[in-house]
Amino acid sequence: MRDDNCIFCKIANGEIPTTTLYEDEDFRVILDLGPASKGHALILPKEHAANVYELPDEMAAKAFVLAKKMAKKLSDGLKSDGLNIVQNNGEPAGQTVFHFHMHLIPRYKGDKDSVRLTWDQGTLTEENKQEILEIFK
Ligand code: AMP
Ligand code: ZN
Numbered sequence: 292m293r294d295d296n297c298i299f300c301k302i303a304n305g306e307i308p309t310t311t312l313y314e315d316e317d318f319r320v321i322l323d324l325g326p327a328s329k330g331h332a333l334i335l336p337k338e339h340a341a342n343v344y345e346l347p348d349e350m351a352a353k354a355f356v357l358a359k360k361m362a363k364k365l366s367d368g369l370k371s372d373g374l375n376i377v378q379n380n381g382e383p384a385g386q387t388v389f390h391f392h393m394h395l396i397p398r399y400k401g402d403k404d405s406v407r408l409t410w411d412q413g414t415l416t417e418e419n420k421q422e423i424l425e426i427f428k
Contacts, residue, residue, distance in 0.1 A: 294339040299390035303335040330397040342380040371397035
C-alpha cells in the first residue's frame with residue numbers, strides 16, 4: 292500500500308525526483324538531502340510501512356541484505372573508514388519521516404564532531420534486568 296500523504300512513498304516510487312543510487316522492484320536507495328557525512332544514503336521500501344513494526348518480514352530480510360550490499364559499495368567507493376547503519380522508530384528515537392527507512396552513514400576518521408551517534412552509558416540495574424527478562428519468558 293502507498294500513502295498519498297507520505298513524501299517517502301512519493302520519492303520511492305519516482306514521483307519526486309531524487310538522487311537514486313540503486314532501484315529494484317521493492318526498494319529505492321537515495322542520497323539523503325541533509326547528509327551527516329559524504330555518502331549518507333537512505334534505503335526506502337516502495338510499499339509504505341511507517342516503521343520497523345509495520346514492515347513485513349520478507350521486506351525486512353531484503354532490506355538488510357540490500358543494506359549490506361550498499362554499505363560495501365559505498366565504503367569501498369568512498370574509501371570511508373567505517374559506516375553506521377541506523378534505523379529510527381518513533382519521534383523519541385529521532386524518526387522524522389514516518390515511512391520506514393535505513394540510514395547508511397559512511398564514517399571518516401575525525402568526523403566525531405559532526406556525526407554524533409553516541410549516548411551516555413548507564414548502569415544495568417538488577418530491577419531492570421529482571422523486568423526485561425520477564426518479557427522474554
Ligand atoms: P529520520 O530522522 O530517521 O526520520 O530520517 C529522515 C531523513 O530523511 C533525514 O536524514 C533527512 O535529511 C532525510 N530527508 C528528508 N526529506 C528528504 C528528501 N526529500 N530527500 C532526501 N532526504 C530527505
Ligand atoms: Zn510512505
